[in-house]
Amino acid sequence: MNIRKVMPWRLLARCLLYGLIWLAAAAGRAGPLQTAHLGTCELENGQALENCRLVYRTYGELNREKSNAVLMPTWYNGSAQDLEKYGYLGPGKIVDTDRYFVIAVNALGNGISSSPSNYSASGPFPEFSIRDLVHTQHRLLTEELGLEKVHAVVGASLGGHQVYEWLMQYPRFANHFVPIESAPWPTHYDLLLRTTWREALSGNIEDPEEARRTVALLTTIDALTLWTPDYVNREGGQLPFARYLESIQRRKDRAYLIDRASQTNALFTHDIRAPYPDFKKHLESLGDPSVLAVVFRSDLMVNPGPNRDLAAMMDFEVMEIAGDCGHMGPNPECYQAQVAEKVQQFLAGAPDSRPEMHRYVMTHDGIQREYFVYRPPTAPVDQPLPVVLALHGYGVTATGFQAIYALNRHARAHNYMVVYPQGSHFMGAFGEDPTTEEFFMSSWNDQVSNFTPGPGGRPQCTDDRLKYPCPPECGSCNHCAWVSCYDDFGFLNRVLDSVQSQHSTDVDRLYLLGNSNGGTMAMRLGCDMPARFAAMAVLLIQMPPGYDCAPQRSLPLLHLYGEKDDVIGHDGTPTSQGWIYTSAEVTAQTWARGMDCEAEPSPWHSEIGDANGLQCQAFTQCRVPGHQLVSCMDPEGGHEWRGQRLTDIPQDCASAEQRGSLPDQPHCQASRLDKQQWGMDLVWQFLSQYRRADRR
DSSP: OOOOOOOGGGHHHHHHHHHHHHHHHHHTOBOOOEEEEEEEEEOTTSOEEEEEEEEEEEESOOOTTSOOEEEEEOOTTOOHHHHHHTTSEETTSSEETTTOEEEEEOOTTSSSSSOGGGOOSSSOOOOOOHHHHHHHHHHIIIIISOOSOEEEEEEETHHHHHHHHHHHHOTTSEEEEEEESOOSSOOHHHHHHHHHHHHHTTSOTTSHHHHHHHHHHHHHHHHHHHSOHHHHHHHHTTSOHHHHHHHHOOOOOHHHHHHHHHHHHHHHTOOTTTTOSSHHHHHHHTOSOEEEEEEETTOSSSOSHHHHHHHHHHTOEEEEEOSSOGGGTTSTTTTHHHHHHHHHHHHTSOSOOSOSSEEEEEEETTEEEEEEEEOOTTSOTTSOEEEEEEEOOTTOOHHHHHHHHTHHHHHHHHTOEEEEEOOEEEEEOSSSOTTSOOEEEEEOOOSSTTOSSOTTSOOSBOTTOOOOOOOGGGOSOOTTOOSOOSOHHHHHHHHHHHHHHHSOEEEEEEEEEEETHHHHHHHHHHHHOGGGOSEEEEESOOOOTTOOOOOSSOOOEEEEEETTOSSSOSSSSOOTTSBOOOOHHHHHHHHHHHTTOOSOOEEOOOHHHHHTTOEEEEEOOOSSTTOOEEEEEETTOOSSOTTTOOTTSOTTOBOTTTTTTOTTSOBOOOOOOOSOOOHHHHHHHHHTTOOGGGOO
């Protein structure tokens, strides 16, 4: 609340205290008042807020890693300056600005950010919700300040209501969530109070005398609910009532009233359960967020009960403080020291023990299989996102595939999900010498690579090719065998079913990305169930000899290979390592035939491809208008994705999410981007133009 007043007889002491707070805040390196011009802010009721502005202040310093940012939304009719003035932020305060970079945001409707009193666009100021406040703040942090994540979101009263909506809408955008003296939804008692406010604000406030009476009435209502009877009688009872009443009156005008009315309307619709028919299922989708709620047992303005109810459902801590300060409990004259100590300890905990990717396990074909799901933390959990099924190559881990190509970084920037299944794996050695060092072996059973000769009667490797280790579960292997014999086709279908049932996904924008052996597995999926995917990309692979794989329905394909690749050759002749594959030309022609593409391929140009020397051909006259098969040769490329590979990370590394199942693999260390990555930009530019609904 914006009535952060104390009783008159302690006024001198309070002035001295607030003076000290001001000096401390000044030492906290407060930044100037800044304005983010967001253009049009779309609201959840279908209306739009034109010339949308958020005004904010920053305190403290952002560290080099950008890992110490804390968002603090304002309370009901409060301002960013109030957060500083009353010790909610500052050196050593509830949020310590010596340690954190605090972004204090004036909420819509507070008279500083876009509000009815300062609205310059035509027409009436639109109604907004608490969720709208959160979405505009998310735009501020991501679009204006360039933040992909914050350390915490901390707020009091209406600010805490916003924290709860941040938790629901963007659960992975913050390491910690701290709602103070707020609630996730209202009780009947809360709605009675808000109804009283709304009725008081419904009069003719254009009349100055009526406006004065409305302010006086609201002040009295607030005084009844901000403090408890014991506090009011003790702190104000020494004064004659008339003098006490005069001391708490505020000098406010019409602008204050119309702004307060807008935030009151937002409070009426506040209920984090409202958007979710199955609220329990939604809570399960949040993972295990780090939450601390602070409530005051005697609070008459916001009933603390719903905090306990939600905590029981989500298993988080509720700090409950007794005493008679009521809703003013976090103020300096009450229990701010207790709150500050608890919140500081909470925020100083592990920055985020939650993994970047979620690991899932299922039993298929008699063995335990795992896969990993990455969803950008900046995306609302209920927003349907495109999905890329990413299939690693031979000898690569699922999380290593992510690490060596920085795929999550690209997905975060372009707002799509990535699913990383793990192929079957074992430790094995090349050749016949039993003393040879063993390596991590992983592969996909594309149902063709283990046959000698191939389906067309042609061999897939030369007689003198180095013997690859045979997967133990596959029995005896001939000299060309090297991939798993498990049912990977069925496993990957189950993975997709599981992802689409457990996450909010755009089922019409499911894409395939396969690298090397993962590329032949992707072709198998595309050939046998093309109706499930919108488009696909295969890298560093050609079809095995005689593998007449063509989709049964039109499925756009981007095919990228390296001219210098001595593992998977591009001209149909054996490589020095003894591999035999069809040519890139035959691979493209075979797929184009399945898409009913006519005529010969023609040169294909893109800004990214041309800038990096790719030589591309495309079949563009296909049965489905707009569908293409694009085949690009990289003259400088070998058996690595030159435009995306981070060479200082081993491909068989395991990230933190996979260390439990692969404890002996090297850890996937963070890599510095010492070059411009363009490979995934090219792939995403191609894939993202297609939707499954476009196909016939």
